[in-house]
Amino acid sequence: MTDDHDALKTTFSLSVKQARDIAILVGHAIGHAIGRNKTRYYLNGVYLHNTAEGFKAVGTDEIRVAIYNITHTDVVESLPTVEFGRIIPEEAVIWLSKLHKKSKHPVIFTIEGMKLTIVHENFSVSYVCIDGVFPDYMRVIPALPAATVKLNARLLGDMAKALESTGNSAAVTLHVDGLSPVHVTTDGSEKLTYVMMSYHY
Numbered sequence: 001m002t003d004d005h006d007a008l009k010t011t012f013s014l015s016v017k018q019a020r021d022i023a024i025l026v027g028h029a030i031g032h033a034i035g036r037n038k039t040r041y042y043l044n045g046v047y048l049h050n051t052a053e054g055f056k057a058v059g060t061d062e063i064r065v066a067i068y069n070i071t072h073t074d075v076v077e078s079l080p081t082v083e084f085g086r087i088i089p090e091e092a093v094i095w096l097s098k099l100h101k102k103s104k105h106p107v108i109f110t111i112e113g114m115k116l117t118i119v120h121e122n123f124s125v126s127y128v129c130i131d132g133v134f135p136d137y138m139r140v141i142p143a144l145p146a147a148t149v150k151l152n153a154r155l156l157g158d159m160a161k162a163l164e165s166t167g168n169s170a171a172v173t174l175h176v177d178g179l180s181p182v183h184v185t186t187d188g189s190e191k192l193t194y195v196m197m198s199y200h201y
Helices: 016-033 090-097 153-165
Strands: 009-014 045-050 054-060 065-071 084-089 107-112 115-120 123-128 172-175 182-186 189-196
Touching: 009 016, 016 054, 016 065, 016 090, 016 107, 045 090, 084 090, 084 123, 090 115, 090 123, 153 189
Parallel strands: none
Antiparallel strands: 009 107, 045 054, 045 084, 054 065, 107 115, 115 123, 172 182, 182 189
């Protein structure tokens, strides 16, 4: 999507708890997917996309995409109606996550052109949004396949750590038919096989 970068000026506010909680959740949920490559500098931040459904915070390193949805009705006050997208420096998310959660003062966000200003109590910080064209992340979201399974996230993480501990960083293949347990194999070791039981709906 595109917008007039120079003409955009919008202001909205969040309670300090909302701003802090969202920043922490965004950091945890998509921080691992944010790019770190200086060549593709436009990936080194959180893409804040305001849509008709709400804000979407997106991180990608062009290998994986993580999206955190922030609905209008549940979270945001004084939300702008104009659709826009800005690549916010990760430092801004980190700053918000450190706000004192018991403060009664709102956090006011102003985006003017490519400048983001955040005001809270007597503090005001400004960031220059990262220039560049963020990838069209909506195009890579696949339609739900005919066969789906529900796995335990902690056990899946344990499996990934186990693979790393063996020095294996090759690709992992999940064999799924939607009925049987998930059969997990790795290209780097023919001797290593996992089977994970799926949750029953």
